[in-house]
Amino acid sequence: GAVVSQHPSRVICKSGTSVKIExxxxxxxxxxxxxxxxxxxxxxxxxxxxxxxxxxxxxxxVEKDKFLINHASLTLSTLTVTSAHPExxxxxxxxxxxxxxxxxxxxxxxxxxxxxxxxxx
Amino acid sequence: xQEVTQIPAALSVPxxxxxxxxxxxxxxxxxxxxxxxxxxxxxxxxxxxIQSSQREQTSGRxxxxxxxxxxxxxxxxxxxxxxxxxTYLCAVEDSGYALNFGKGTSLLVTP
Numbered sequence: 001g002a003v004v005s006q007h008p009s010r011v012i013c014k015s016g017t018s019v020k021i022e023x024x025x026x027x028x029x030x031x032x033x034x035x036x037x038x039x040x041x042x043x044x045x046x047x048x049x050x051x052x053x054x055x056x057x058x059x060x061x062v063e064k065d066k067f068l069i070n071h072a073s074l075t076l077s078t079l080t081v082t083s084a085h086p087e088x089x090x091x092x093x094x095x096x097x098x099x100x101x102x103x104x105x106x107x108x109x110x111x112x113x114x115x116x117x118x119x120x121x
Numbered sequence: 122x123q124e125v126t127q128i129p130a131a132l133s134v135p136x137x138x139x140x141x142x143x144x145x146x147x148x149x150x151x152x153x154x155x156x157x158x159x160x161x162x163x164x165x166x167x168x169x170x171i172q173s174s175q176r177e178q179t180s181g182r183x184x185x186x187x188x189x190x191x192x193x194x195x196x197x198x199x200x201x202x203x204x205x206x207x208t209y210l211c212a213v214e215d216s217g218y219a220l221n222f223g224k225g226t227s228l229l230v231t232p
Contacts, residue, residue, distance in 0.1 A: 006164075034219055043210065043222040044165075093164060097218055108152065110220060114164035 002028045004096045006113030013084055014121055021079045021116045023094030029074035030096035034110070035067075038091040047092075050077040084120045092116045123148045123215050127223035134201055135231050142196040142226045144211030149189045155220065156185050156196050157210040165210065169196070201230045 003026040013019050023033055031052045036044040048069050049057040056069035066088075068080040077096075081088055093115040099108035124147045134140055144154070153172045157165040169178045169185040171194070177186040184197040198205060208227045212220040 032218055036222075043224045044212075044220075046219045046221075049219055091162075095220070108214075108218075109167075109170055110155075110214070110218075111167070112157075112165040117162070 002026075002096070002098050002109075002111045004094065004111045004113040006094055006116050008116060009114060010117045010119075012119045012121065015085050016083055019081045019084055019118060021081075021092055021094075021118075023077045023079070023096065023113050025075045025096040025098070025111070028096070028098045030077075030098060031074060032097045033071060033077040034095045034097070035069065035077075035079050036093045036095070038093060038115075044093060047079075081118065084118070086120045089118055089120045092118060123151075123213060123221040125211060125213055125221050125223040127209075127211050127226050129226060130224065131227040131229075133229040133231065136201060136203060138201050138230075139197070139199050140201055140228075142198070142209055142211075142228075144194040144196070144223055146192045146194075146213050146221070148215065149192050150216065151189065152214040152216070152218070154185075154187050154194050155212045155214070156183075156194075157212065159208045159210055159225070161208075168209075201228075203230045203232050206230050 005024045007022045033050040035047045038044045047062045050069045050071040052071045058064045071077040095110040095112045126145045128143045155170045156168045171178050171187040182199040187194045208225040210225045211223045
């Protein structure tokens with residue numbers, strides 16, 4: 001299957017600082033990437049949809065000025081948590097959508113990065 | 122808004138048992154359904170992907186079925202092993218391409 005990487009895998013920062021998380025599709029181009037957040041013992045919740053070359057679409061309740069998303073190329077999307085606070089501590093996971101046609105058949109599947117554990121002190 | 126429910130929330134079985142995990146969704150207009158495995162503190166491992174036109178997929182000891190009309194999917198695990206212990210997540214892809222996740226079933230297989 002296709003590979004998606006995330007960096008860093010773990011980050012600890014002080015309250016008020018900004019943290020950037022990178023999501024890369026290593027062997028395919030992804031016009032659409034997604035950012036999810038997972039709190040302890042909860043499921044994944046979609047934060048935003050990142051489209052290459054255009055503004056991200058945020059889910060209701062997600063502050064776009066706090067969670068800045070940039071999708072500048074077909075293989076890279078970044079999530080910046082600005083002025084992080086302890087309540088932003090969570091597990092952030094990205095996914096990249098690989099879609100197209102092969103042999104007359106249409107395929108589409110999302111591939112997930114390994115996640116980034118953010119702890120804000 | 123699509124809602125995905127997984128039953129049971131937790132399950133503990135002795136090694137060797139066959140088991141079934143259930144997933145239901147409220148909107149049958151889906152593109153596909155995916156089952157994932159998540160180990161504690163780790164990311165997601167994709168297990169099976171069922172396209173909306175398909176009824177089931179199999180991989181090794183795993184078999185997943187999809188009934189779009191009734192909004193249900195089941196994940197069947199044959200001959201469970203302690204290494205199968207993890208949280209299993211069901212997710213459906215809707216027209217917006219994002220995945221809607223259930224809360225998962227936490228599985229413990231005891232030796």
